[in-house]
Amino acid sequence: MDPTNRGPEEYGHDRSGDDAPPRRQSRDPLTPDFGHQTPQQTRAVQLISGDLLLTVNPVDGSEIESCRPGERPAPPERHTAEQRADRERAAAPPVPAGPPGPQLSLLERQEDRERLVRHLGRGRSVRLTGPAGSGRTALLDAVAADCADLAPDGVVRLSGYKRTGADLLHALFEGVYRAPLHRPDREGLLALVQGIGAVVVVDDLEIGGAPLQELLDATPECAFLFGVSPDVPAPTADSNLEEVLLDGLGRSASIELLQRVVERELTDEEANWAGDLWFESEGLPLRFVQAGALLRQRDDLRTGQDTLDTYDDPADMPAFGTAPSADGPLPSLGEGAAPAALLASRLSEAARETLRFAVALGGEVPHQAHLPALVGDTHADAALGELHRCGLLSPAGPRYRLAAGVLAQLEASGYGETADTHARSAAQHYTWWSGHPSVTPERAAAEADALLASLSRLVLGDQAGQASAAVLLARSAAPAFAAGMQWGSWEKALRSGQEAARIAGEVAEEAYFHHELGVLALCAGHLDRARAELETSIGMRGALADKSGAVAGRRALALVADRAGEPLPAERTLAGDEMPVPRDETASPPGGVPAVRPLFPRVTDTSAMLITHQEPMPPEKGGSRAGVLRGARRNLVAVGAGALLAAVLGTVVTLGATSGSEDPEGRNVTTEQSADEDEGENGVPADEPADAPASEDGTSGDGPSAPGPSGTAGASTSGTPSPGASSPGASSGTPSSGSPTGQPTLGSPSPTKPTKPPTTPPGQTGSPSETPTETGTPTPTPSESETTTDPTMSDSASGPAETVTASTTEDTTGSPTTA
Secondary structure, three states, X not given: OOOOOOOHHHHOOOOOOOOOOOXXXXXXXXXXXXXXXXXXXXXXXXXXXXXXXXXXOOXXXXXXXXXXXXXXXXXXXXXXXXXXXXHHHHHXXXXXXXXXXXXXXXXXXXXXXXXXXXXXXOOOOEEEEOOOOOOHHHHXXXXXXXXXXXXXXXXXXXXXXXXXXXXXXXXXXXXXEEOOOXXXXXHHHHHHHOOOOOEXXXXXXXXXXXXXXXXXXXXXXXXXXXXXXXXXXXXXXOOOOEEEEOOOOOHHHHHHHHHHHHXXXXXXXXXXXXXXXXXXXXXXXXXXXXXXXXXXXXXXXHHOOOHHHHOOOHHHOOOOOOOOOOOOOOOOHHHHHOOHHHHHHOOOHHHHHHHHHHHHOOOEOOOOOOHHHHHOOOOHHHHXXXXXXXXXXXXXXXXXXEOOOXXXXXXXXXXXXXXXXXXXXXXXXXXXXXXXXXXXXXXXXXXXXXXXXXXXXXXXXXXXXXXXXXXXXXXXXXXXXXXXXOXXXXXXXXXXXXXXXXXXXXXXXXXXXXXXXXXXXXXXXXXXXXXXXXXXXXXXXXXXXXXXXXXXXXXXXXXXXXXXXXXXXXXXXXXXXXXXXXXXXXXXXXXXXXXXXOOOOOOOOOXXXXXXXXXXXXXXXXXXXHHHHXXXXXXXXXXXXXXXXXXXXXXXXXXXXXXXXXXXXXXXXXXXXXXXXXXXXXXXXXXXXXXXXXXXXOOOOOOOOOOOOOOOOOOOOOOOOOOOOOOOOOOOOOOOOOOOOOOOOOOOOOOXXXXXXXXXXXXXXXXXXXXXXXXXXXXXXXXXXXXXXXXXXXXXXXXXXXXXXOOEEEOOOOOEEEO
């Protein structure tokens, strides 16, 4: 290649081999991740928050658990003076690339400077109030240099831009103590900052009232110097803050400042123009820095690039520091008061493109190391120097942002027409960059404001795909903010990502953001908020069958319940989750032992139960038989219930078989009961229906018989049943004297007359409800009671509430038989 006209290989492109020069290093020492660093293979970071161990995992979500005693960190150590100096240099905004600008000094601020130093030397906190562009930052820098040796912990510089009181307390802790990967909880933080004795300089403070008073009460040994704008809330009445107002410069000081910016003497016309500008801007130093940039651009346009060709003799050239002889129009007074658009029109294309990105990000200027990738120019990092020399930028902590009033002026000039497109391009770049393994969490946290600005722009936009791009950016940047222990930025990224995921309909990502918000709330001690976020996340992940995510959420929720002193939440199994839950096999099931459903309905009304006492049989009469009866009472009840069940089932089967046909010839079904052949003993006529109830085993008396309306039926020896015939063993019950109808009343005394022994012939078998037919096959006899419910059935199944009466007979062999 031509050594005169160097190509892209000059900057490390298209060169290979040992003789290839190394890539150009970044001009900013705050960007170590852009140099030759060993890439980190993972971003999973373990840090300690109070007594909790937090594992930040950008893939599956953060996990939190109680920190074991052996894993708790050692007490934090204070920074040395050299370490404080290194941190102060690192926290300063980067030096812009390009030729240095003019060195400006404070004018008419000496009295205010000495007054502030006196207050701080006495341990008093001061609130410096001045409008934007009044030179507050320059005055704070000078006062901080004067107070370097006043306090044992030196001077701590903080930025209050978009920071809460808790963020400032943690930033103060980090500025004094060295505690890697350790973020103390609220109680531990208050105990540590109470012993800090330092001069704390906070620029761009945005809090006031009670939050500001809490900050002052938490640090009684510190002297604060706050730089605020007039629109910041005032402190409380008992804050004991000294108020110092910062006004604009005088006329002469403003003209002197303009001359220092232009680096030459002003002409009479320019001096008159500067006087009108002073009256219009009320002496704000920022306006005269920008006006000096306009005059420098005017000089460059008047001279041009052919200055040497204009003057044949170099002696005719104007002396250095004097204005060119050629006349040129001065900017109008309106352009001097709002010069942003005019200044931007005379800058390079890379600088104008940087301004478009700054407008899209709400005034946040990307770091100069990002400008080549965003703008698409390898020399775009020099654009930051152009903007800084024109007075369009102002420092904000470790970075730059648009100066006061510049954003509105550029938007009015049309720089915001492509804001959505530029914001999306910035989001895509930051998504790749923040998720790269070589980018440290500290570097990502330093760029948090630009990332959050692009994220907010995408969430509020209405173009297609913006919500999904915002989800990707929040998913990539949130773990980096968490690992960098910038939890204010972490929370903002999570909430913006959760809203973007809701808009985009990405349920899995929305569940992730809810889980992270619950973990963050748990670390901060907000248990109710943590419980709500975790329960929402578990519900969403349960619907998605995300087993690992739901398990992590349940673990965190169990930790919330443990810290709140509540019982642990019940284990819930997801659909398709086969993971066994360990439990004690000897213990009862969680839901209790399931009850066994009874075969017969249980009697619940005990007021009408008949409870009788069975008299024991005398030894001379019953002998060993009474002992058998008493010992086998429960077995007798079971046998009777089984016989009753067999009778009912047989009846139901018979009804089902004969329900659709006519009655057979010669067979009559009547509701009357056949009379017993021993009617003289019972006193019941042969053709009169009996109303005596059946016994517990389904028969009306001692012998087996077919059930009838009154609980008795007859068995005929012929093929055709006769209504008047009686079965050999049938007997009717004795009516009770307490019932007018002859039926016994529940609760009345039992009959005293003994029942008649069964007269069934020995060797005859059959069911009590069967009737022999001509073919010899027993056939059940249907009756009216088969279609109704007998109250004695339920009573017999109720158990010990009834009395079972059994009789014994002797067969032909002489052995006792129990019926």
